[in-house]
Amino acid sequence: MANQVQYIFDNENLNRSAPQKFRQEDLKHDEMIVNIGPQHPSTHGVLRLEVVTSGEQIVEVVPHLGYLHRCFEKHAENLPYNQTLPFTDRMDYLAAMNNEHSFAMGVERMLGIDKDIPKRVEYIRVVVAELNRLASHFVALGSYGMDIGAVTAFFWMMRDREHILRLLEWVSGARMLYNYIWVGGLFYDLPVGFEERCLEFVQYLKPKLKELENVVIDNAIFVNRTANVGVLPIDLAINYGITGPMLRGSGLKYDLRKVDAYSVYPEIDFEIPIGKGQMGQLGDCWDRTWVRVQECYESIRIIEQSLEKLTKEHKRDRDFDPRAMVPKKIRPKAQDLYVRAENPKGETGFYFRADGRSDIPFRCKARGASFVNLSIINELAKGGQIADLIAVIGSIDIVLGEVDR
Template identity: 75%
Template sequence: MSFSDIQFKPKPNGLKLSEPNKFKAEDLHSEEMVINLGPQHPSTHGVLRLEVLMDGEIIKEVVPHIGYLHRCFEKHAENLPYNQVIPFVDRLDYVAAMNCEHIYAMGVERMLGIADQIPKRVEYIRVLMAELNRIVSHFIAIGTYGMDIGAFTPFFWIMRDREHILRMLEWASGSRLLYNYMWIGGLFYDLPVGFEERCSEFVNYIKPKLQELEDILINNKIFVNRTANVGILPLDLAINCGVTGPILRGSGLRLDLRKVDGYSVYPELDFNIPIGEGKMGALGDCWDRTWVRMQEIYESVKIIEQCLDKLTKEHKRTRDFDPHALVPKKIRPKAQDFYIRGEGSKGELGFYFRADGKSDVPFRCKCRSCSFVNLSVLQEMAKGILIADLIAIIGTIDVVMGEVDR
């Protein structure tokens, strides 16, 4: 049933205020109402408008309306050389731009056949930056989610600790949000002198803060009551809808492309893949998805520690190290169709290229954005729930509209 088929039926008997005795309980279900949630509503996480068909406070249907940002990423990419696309890649998932850059650069390098030649120091720096940005992304997801359902203090704590990471990323790249740091074949610049020491200080600082956050928010009785058994996503539905990332892992499937595909230097690093276990409610509920993101932050900290150890012992900075050494002067892959995927902060981020072999501009570029695919499951999850729970579900999907309206 579409919204154009909805007919609003007047209540029977033409009830008036002067005739209260004619009111009947069954009349409460004689009307349906369509309301708009967003795009101005802060809990829709950006310019997302939801058209909601309500029966009282029960949701019968939800239709997401997208297309308010108009990033036009794919058409930009088809009119620029491969290396000039990276600033537009940053603007997809703009709270985890390093992850997007990493996957895009790795894809073009594989098309050029130079992926195996990338220096180990470059690879460890890329992973270090990607995991720092993954923490930033999960911080925003957890902090804004707590605020969505009424917990303000954890949001302020998270923004305080997020600032430490943003300052380090700015120190390395010159920018706080959109970096253009990972270049095809290398990096914009080596790590600044003293970066590894500063990052180690941050790791020691953040560990007790994470435990404090978990105690005050994730395991808080009010938070548990608000999120457990709410927004349950069965594993088969998640798989059928193509959901990936923490949402899929929250439903119990241990699928992470860093392990499955083993790209970059991830096979050399030791980390676990947390999954939902139904500890506080049903498997795959809102609490499980939030808990998985919290545990992934711990795992990212472990990865960062190992990268710092490699960068300070095995792959130290040297005077003759040049992060531009493999950056091609002209990027012209041979004619081919190629797809690269990687584990972004929100799931599988993929890029499809079609190269004609004659130009340094991609003939076709298509982005498989995780936020767009993950948002598609909302229509199935929202049927038959209370409208207050819709806000709780949207927060655990963790959409960034730059990816959705690409």
């Protein structure tokens, strides 16, 4: 055990396992290297940050990856398309339905069946995707509150997230990794009574979100810890390819559900919340957090409208088969295709290269929003205090399964 502890904290051995960018002899006399993570709880998993500090001030931050290794892309290049779908759940494991939706849409477009998917299937996909968006945002908001001292927020968010996980488990049979959205359809139709139970939940949730805003988001201590911290100018966000709530927190109305208008989102009325610099500078940590809260309200609107469609226009039918369009053999024509969708953290995309001869993609690459968003951490953190670095990490909302995919 003593040898193990020595290995973890010895800089020379750390250099051997994951090379440091900075050398001690290159630092100024008042600078030092601090390794934050991968053991630190606020790095949200296995992220290690190599931080150069001058006293309490951050000079530079370099994120080091490579502790998780999901190997998604190599799995995808050795398995048929339909057998790869469960592995998408394990990238951003907090938003499995959203990943499945994006991957399934890509394969359907390659097969040319994307316009033939039944409307009931599409609305069910939207409902489960938005429920998963809520669950993901609840983890982001709850863990972020805990990172900077608001433990109550974590308990509240985990309580309400549990309701969502039970609904999704009722639908799919799994708690977090669902394999529910299939290429061409769904694993199964909604259980009897799901629409009514889901509507009860979203009605219950509205005042709970308002309570979160009043007690946590508008709290003077929370505002002091997040306002004017980690400011992300909109031009810098665009140059780095930042997407999702981070980009919208900087004031740009860019949401793929509107921009690409995929699935049945064009038929649904909802807004795109953006940061306004209400408590500090536009694009700071507080703005990004506020945007996530407002997106929860919009997800509730989307779910309510979709449930209305499912109970009135696209009702449950005893003869309805959610697998009717599921192809028996997936062998798309030779082509290159990139498909993207709005994950809770930003743009999740899949690039496929099909050779036209096999049911296994010749190449498959994934764009993880967490990976891209994390790349800007040095720009957000440098010049700030070490304590503010934790606030910056939490405001990015990363999942390491999507970073080291």
